[in-house]
Ligand SMILES: Nc1ncnc2c1ncn2[C@@H]1O[C@H](COP(=O)(O)OP(=O)(O)OP(=O)(O)O)[C@@H](O)[C@H]1O
């Protein structure tokens with residue numbers, strides 16, 4: 001019978017089905033689609049439906065529910081009505097995830113945060129709440145988002161990541177209600193909510209004409225940080241601490257500083273990211289550590305993945321890859337850095353002084369001078385290869 005109906009009848013049938021199932025949110029989404037569909041062919045109908053939609057804001061639907069709200073997994077994630085972009089991304093990770101590589105103090109801070117959640121009763125007996133909100137600060141690619149995922153997995157909660165760009169790309173005047181819908185949704189469940197790149201709001205404030213709109217967003221967030229329930233955890237992450245509104249800044253219970261990895265962490269990261277290929281690349285570990293120092297974890301991971309692919313396909317040997325890589329890194333080093341690199345290469349590889357000089361741009365005289373200043377090293381070097 002359904003295939004005998006025309007388009008309009010099909011839409012009507014679908015609408016009735018949703019309405020009778022009391023799927024209010026789905027009705028709203030469907031009607032929003034109809035508004036767009038009929039805008040050209042039947043503008044009056046479209047306008048009428050749009051009016052109904054606007055008269056019935058999403059929040060107003062809550063009191064209509066007669067029964068307890070369905071479990072969260074059954075509730076649709078909030079989306080922006082206009083762009084249809086999903087405002088929240090969900091991650092449900094197993095607790096046996098490998099922990100991120102973190103500095104010791106940072107590890108301790110996070111471990112306390114987890115402990116607090118396991119001992120909320122004890123805290124409560126002393127009139128204390130567990131940490132309800134934290135802001136992660138640090139340069140790109142050092143594990144802010146990754147740590148949020150890991151934390152959620154350790155707390156046995158899903159992680160919702162709010163896409164602030166999606167919130168703000170929505171039509172002017174809507175971003176406030178979009179943000180509220182997303183925050184309300186997250187607040188109702190016990191979850192970790194991450195406001196990723198929260199500086200997006202602050203950054204826009206300086207170059208956007210609609211200052212009022214952005215102010216409203218900040219106000220919404222300010223209120224939420226204050227009122228966030230202790231059943232959940234509110235996280236924010238930013239690369240730009242200086243752009244964060246001070247009023248917002250001081251509302252977070254905890255500030256967590258992420259730093260670019262130091263030498264030991266770089267070494268650990270190389271081992272981890274090489275995985276089974278460490279057997280092949282392990283002999284270059286000191287050179288790689290030196291060359292990668294100053295890079296973020298995600299940059300290190302990306303380069304090592306490239307090496308591993310090349311080796312897997314047989315397009316390059318490990319030695320070639322290392323040489324080419326070290327050459328490119330030498331370009332960004334200062335003179336002392338290049339000399340240190342040259343000395344390291346002289347000590348740890350079979351490269352001739354000529355080759356090392358080519359790679360690092362340090363003259364052979366200088367290499368000779370530095371390597372002979374350290375007699376033990378110099379001897380080793382000369383044993384392996386006659387001077388070029
Ligand atoms: N501390 C870390 N330990 C292990 N891997 C890491 C770490 N930091 C980053 N990585 C690797 O780099 C990837 C990107 O990291 P992540 O997205 O967490 O960076 P971020 O700090 O959130 O950066 P951005 O400020 O650009 O959002 C991760 O998925 C992971 O593979």
Ligand SMILES: [Mg+2]
Nearest residue numbers: 144145196237
């Ligand atoms: Mg991130």
